[in-house]
Amino acid sequence: MKIEVLKDITSANDAIADRNRGTLDKHNVLTLNVMSSPGAGKTSLILNTIDRLRNELNLAVIEGDVASKIDADKIDSQGIPVIQINTGASCSLEAQMITPALNRLPLENIDLLFIENVGNLICPAEFALGEHKKVVIASTPEGDDKPTKYPLMFTEADTVVINKLDLLPYLEFDFAGFRKAVEGLNPKVKIFEVSCKTGAGIDAWCSWISAEAKRGRV
């Protein structure tokens, strides 16, 4: 009975997500749904990307948080259009929350939209928002076992970004084991290794985004 209700919710969600994607496609807005555990570096990766690509692409951000507007304030301070969604008790953004945010953004002038999801490796994997790519960030201090413990998130990912490379000297993190676990769940996934603190690996990540944004415009 409970499962049936969940199915109804997710199929209704998917229909709205498809409409959101249609709206985004009409305006050629490449949209990335960024997901991770709390504190893995979603906002930091978005800020790094803004810094590198703001002269090349017009960016905007939708911020999802249970509470607060801490992250939205950081984006706003960069002069980038940002809309905060507070989900309250809900552990994920859902497609219906995105629709009114899209209506408030100047989509005709935007090339790249980040949707920063709620910090959580479980619920956000279940809700399409209308994005073109799902990006999952895994940070080194969380440990290399996360793909095995949260398999749906890593199965759903188009791209996995391993962040906090700068902390590697002080941690145990088995890169080969992590990659093997992710690729076992998801053979087509693209993996980047970065440090949002030092900037290591950010060039490769931004090159991928640029290529995806150009491909969308052809």
Place this chain on the structure above:
Amino acid sequence: MKIEVLKDITSANDAIADRNRGTLDKHNVLTLNVMSSPGAGKTSLILNTIDRLRNELNLAVIEGDVASKIDADKIDSQGIPVIQINTGASCSLEAQMITPALNRLPLENIDLLFIENVGNLICPAEFALGEHKKVVIASTPEGDDKPTKYPLMFTEADTVVINKLDLLPYLEFDFAGFRKAVEGLNPKVKIFEVSCKTGAGIDAWCSWISAEAKRGRV
């Protein structure tokens, strides 16, 4: 309508949690519900506690994970009774999942039961399990803004453990700001600072547990 359903779920859950607590009280089993983000150190804190207190108290563990039995295997390797609960799509343990696990544990011989919840700062705050204390672990690399971003979890906590002190030289973490945010939400909370890697602060944490376990037996 959706909110009404959630209320029904949580009040049904609370009734089962009360029955679980009754069972635990009958056998004088101090029970701690341990919650955190993925990779903040729940299993590491439990393993440190086993190491320090195993000659003083009889311990057992219930492990909650979406998938896998990685953590349960670590506990089992210490010769401590452990029961794995895989929640599948569910983002939290619920009281009804705990009842059959309690039936399978030798409660008459157990003094201290850890329930390691699913790695998530949102859903587990909403479901009582029958525990005596809610312990929330926050790790330094997650950042000091977590109480503001996940207020319900820090409001529900009886005890907050700040873990990964060993990484402090390589991070920015405002202890005073973190404490102020937690105490603003929750004036009665008890806060410990530890490193599960170096053992710093573990004595104070274990002294608190010992005192709580003794109090339960009076």
